[in-house]
Amino acid sequence: MGPDKNLTETEVVNEIYPFWTYSYLILLFPVFLATDYLRYKPVLILQAASFIVTYAMLMKAQGVPAMQLLEFFFGLATASEVAYYSYIYSVVDPSQYQTVTGICRSVTLLGSAIGSLTGQILVSVAHVPVFYLCVITLASSCTAFVAPLFLPLPSKSLFFHQREDSAQDEASLEPMNSSQLHGTFVDSEAKMQPSPNEITATMDRKSSSGLLDVLKMLWTDFLQCYSSSTLLTWSVWWALSTCGYLQVLNYGQSLWEKILSSSDHQIYNGYVETISTLLGAFAAFVVSFIKVSWAVWGELALFIFSVVIAVSVYLMVTIRNIWVCYASYVLFRATYMLLITIATYQIAANLTMKRYALVFGVNTFIALLLQTLLTVIVVDSVGLGLDIFPQFLIYACYFTGVAMVFFIAWLYKLVKRRRSREQADSGRNSAP
Template sequence: MMSHLYPTVLLCAYGFFSNLRPLEPFLTAFLLGPDKNLTEKEVVNEIYPIWTYSYLVLLFPVFLATDYLCYKPVLVLQAASLVVTYAMLWKAQGKLAMQFLEFFFGLATASDVAYYSYIYSVVDPAQYQRMTGFCRSATLFGSAAGCLIGQLLLSVAKAELLHLVFITLASAAVAFVAPWFLPMPKRSLFFHKSLGVASDEQRRSSKSSLEKLEDAEVKAPLNTKSSSVSRSSEAADQNVGLVRVLKILFEDFVQCYKCRPLLAWSLWWALATCGYFQIINYAQPLWETVRPSQDYEIYNGYVELLSTLLGALAALLVGCLPVSWSVWGELLLCVLSLLMAVCVFVMNMLKNIWVCYSCYVLFRTTYMLLITVATYQIAASLSVQRYALVFGVNTFVALLLQSLLTLVVVDSAGLGLDIFPQFIVYGVYFAVIAGIFFLAWSYKLASRRRSEQEVQMNGAAPPEADRPPDTPI
């Protein structure tokens, strides 16, 4: 345990300071203010979309580079990207410079995979859950502290927005130091599976503990001889080439998404995350239009802080909810997606800043609740070696959909809609998600009733595949 303490403390410190960004809740106000003097159309339709496109383009290459380079170099790259981002935000001027800034921030965001997977390369599988909790808590506390500091400096100390840039840059500079002192891992999930302290016994132990959570329907497609675990033993004591890794990833992709419950949760993950990114990206321009920061005091920091803390609380309460997600999952996804659609519509229609703030908090809390459920339901179906693949694919699909939505709705090359028509589109988008899962639940209910009728007619037990699973997927 003591050998794990040093990298865990360093990684948590890095996560805290890299997410301590007092300026973030006020970024739109800063770009529209006298320091940058950009127009709303430039910020919304020409600058912010660059983050979406760069994140999409960089995600897969960074994912492969993270595994091939064993995490640490990509963490250093992420830290450097954050420093460059906020240094440009301080010194650079003009639309083109801000577009380059968004590219570097997209690189930093894509590199999050290195932060969340590094710890798995240096600790035993038995410690995965605890260490993951530490790392995620560090980022959460850093984000919440940044929001609170930013709002207090503006509201109480009457600081200027430029001062928040200085603090954010200083925090990024502190975070930049931590990755250099992290120990270099000797193994990774794909390219360097069997180097260092990893053992087949550990992998089998990790796999068996996860399989206890799987039902019969999930076990069939996800535990075949073509699994990444069995193939990793074939490649023992040697590095795996790029072609081999891509082949393994493709075969695992096909096997994983044959599982219908996993596919359903992954579909919601991708669709909802796409819309969620759009809302959090463009909520500030909406608030700025409703209540201009040049004329009124704004409270974006408190709103982001409250939504973050309530989202974390909702995530913690997931395990206490007496819900059989395998039976009622699709219906609850429908109802709560519809609630998210209502929040977006109300934000847009009433044009009252306090209503906007309240709906935003409810929207984020609902999303954090559901994404936590989706993460658990998907993870319970997988061996450790497939976490990165499925979560990465889901995120990639979400970003692909978001890029298409941004290109058509937001970008000046597309419709280039103003902020209020944009939110009408986003509200309709979440209503469509609700409709999709209502149809899925209706189909599932009809299939179950038809199966029960056939059982009654034949006087036999229903086949295993037609029964509702005894445990969550």
């Protein structure tokens, strides 16, 4: 919207930004399958190349169609993020999953915080034009492009190449006795023991690696995973809240610009992003030490924190003071990161690694599908094409609706628990 591109707010918010949402949704599932089929590394290279194209276009391209194409490449880059995490799990021992997950999340949040802080200091203190922030980001992307070229190609695959993988596994397991095998795998499988039907299905899967077989396997695992009420509860919150979170994240800067124009005032968006990221990382770290029976209090916690998120978004749009906006945004992101960490743990605790990737992929896909519907109806010029203030009011109402869903779920669970207790008490009283 500045002099470099000279685009209007309507063009940016209602015509350009939605293309990222659409591209991300359309590309997520094909990239998910391609990642497994190509064994991760080629998609990592594709992701790095997509970032280079994105920021090169941001520097040089002009006009709405060019910016829409830019958003497509950015959608390809973000959809390819699944390759990064999948690759890590494919090259480390299962006993190291928790460690590498923590390291990867910390590095990602740290990089985001450093980028926000550096950008704000360069603009506010050194008075560097925003254009040169794009130059720095492009240089960083080019450097990142080199790294995947030197990574080894993993030998494992979650869904495709089952025949080759099973042959390699059999060869690698020959020297081990049965007790060693039990000690290696019992922890990862303890939460969800395979049934005889699942064992038969697994043996059938190893006989073929075609796309149709993979899709059948995905569907079978999908039904098995979401039959768990606990996993389903946290997955529903994941999808619903991530949808709203991405919308607020995408259009938050536009809201701040409308409240306090960067062309007329000194803004501190970079500091706010830094603080919210670090506070979110701290919240994610602290939750690992909290001992709570989430099976009992999960729905109530989701209701309470969803209310906090809804109030935060509501304050942004109603008070219309930039400092209230900043504070509400920090609270919004920290609360979301706290809950998404809990959700991640609750889901992963009940799944094997293969199902872990599937469930997280499905949850993200549903979130993007909901976000696409929200974008088409509320944001896109083909829909209502609302101004930024009505948009955020709708997002506040959306999170209020999410809170009500889990309030009802908590009440239902409470009533069900009391009825079970009463039936148990009546059974004891009627006993001779």
